[in-house]
Amino acid sequence: MRSGTFRASCLLTFLCVLSGRGYGQQAPAVPSAQLLQPEELVPLLSRSGADRPLVFQVGPRVFYAEAHVPGSEYIGAAAQEPGLQALRDRVKSLPHDRFIVLYCGCCPWTKCPNVRPAYQQLASLGFSRVKVMYIADNFGKDWVAKGYPVEKGR
Amino acid sequence: MRGGRRAERIVRYIAGIVLAAGFARPSAAAQALTPTTDRTAPDFSRVDLDRREVRLEAYRGKVVLLNFWATWCAPCLSEVPRFAEWQRKYGGRGLQIVGVSMDDDEAPVRKACRKLKVNYPVVMGDEKLGELFGGILGLPVTFVIDGNGRIRFRHDGAIDLDALEREVRKLLPRN
Numbered sequence: 001m002r003s004g005t006f007r008a009s010c011l012l013t014f015l016c017v018l019s020g021r022g023y024g025q026q027a028p029a030v031p032s033a034q035l036l037q038p039e040e041l042v043p044l045l046s047r048s049g050a051d052r053p054l055v056f057q058v059g060p061r062v063f064y065a066e067a068h069v070p071g072s073e074y075i076g077a078a079a080q081e082p083g084l085q086a087l088r089d090r091v092k093s094l095p096h097d098r099f100i101v102l103y104c105g106c107c108p109w110t111k112c113p114n115v116r117p118a119y120q121q122l123a124s125l126g127f128s129r130v131k132v133m134y135i136a137d138n139f140g141k142d143w144v145a146k147g148y149p150v151e152k153g154r
Numbered sequence: 155m156r157g158g159r160r161a162e163r164i165v166r167y168i169a170g171i172v173l174a175a176g177f178a179r180p181s182a183a184a185q186a187l188t189p190t191t192d193r194t195a196p197d198f199s200r201v202d203l204d205r206r207e208v209r210l211e212a213y214r215g216k217v218v219l220l221n222f223w224a225t226w227c228a229p230c231l232s233e234v235p236r237f238a239e240w241q242r243k244y245g246g247r248g249l250q251i252v253g254v255s256m257d258d259d260e261a262p263v264r265k266a267c268r269k270l271k272v273n274y275p276v277v278m279g280d281e282k283l284g285e286l287f288g289g290i291l292g293l294p295v296t297f298v299i300d301g302n303g304r305i306r307f308r309h310d311g312a313i314d315l316d317a318l319e320r321e322v323r324k325l326l327p328r329n
Binding site: 060061062063065066067077079080105106107108111113114137138139140141144152 | 224229256279281285290291292293310311312
């Protein structure tokens with residue numbers, strides 16, 4: 001009994017350690033004013049020029065390839081340094097007031113490891129018009145299943 | 155006593171209405187993408203992390219728990235040790251667990267599998283495999299496939315593992 005409890009606590013500790021290393025870091029310390037609901041993004045996609053936001057997918061490539069917001073750009077998982085570096089590289093030449101929308105949708109909002117670091121990165125670089133699309137469960141359920149437009153491909 | 159039972163019945167009735175109003179509506183995920191249950195599981199062949207071929211059809215006759223997961227998905231990581239336990243516990247009765255990692259790279263998957271002591275085959279997934287199974291656009295996703303190769307259940311998101319275990323056990327032959 002005691003060894004069972006010990007094993008369970010070891011396992012729990014191990015999972016906590018894993019999540020602390022970025023595997024499952026919980027995400028959503030994005031100010032609520034910066035959140036954008038999926039239905040709010042849809043009309044923005046038909047705008048043109050500087051009014052049309054740059055939409056960056058900061059999640060896994062496999063999901064981007066399967067379905068993504070039309071016109072969005074694959075940046076990479078922002079939970080990891082290569083993804084953050086790709087984000088920094090992409091925005092290097094952009095004016096700080098450029099309208100940018102970030103999204104991931106790999107997993108439920110509270111578990112997403114990518115959106116928070118991506119948002120914080122842009123905020124720390126001084127970008128002032130950054131929104132994060134709030135995806136409650138995942139991109140399949142909260143975007144594709146609702147019939148919003150999608151593109152496929154890498 | 156009788157009044158207490160009556161009150162209990164009323165409370166249950168109200169709770170039933172509330173639950174029905176709030177939760178009985180089919181979820182968007184259930185309406186999503188391609189329907190994936192009550193049909194023969196699509197066959198696929200991939201090489202696992204140990205470079206052995208994994209072909210889904212080769213498991214015909216076994217109950218297959220096909221789990222799409224990734225190392226960056228916290229709910230997935232909490233499920234994996236239970237799946238490894240079930241593979242040990244029910245493998246002899248005809249359960250085969252197969253993991254499909256949706257990670258972009260293999261290296262973190264190998265590392266996580268070692269740490270989590272994964273004892274079942276894990277293959278690398280991609281968008282083609284995701285589409286084959288009706289769209290995998292969020293994790294975890296777990297399919298329960300019966301011995302005839304039919305998809306009996308699809309579970310999107312973290313689930314009650316005790317309920318899933320019961321579901322799997324019902325499909326296994328009795329000892």
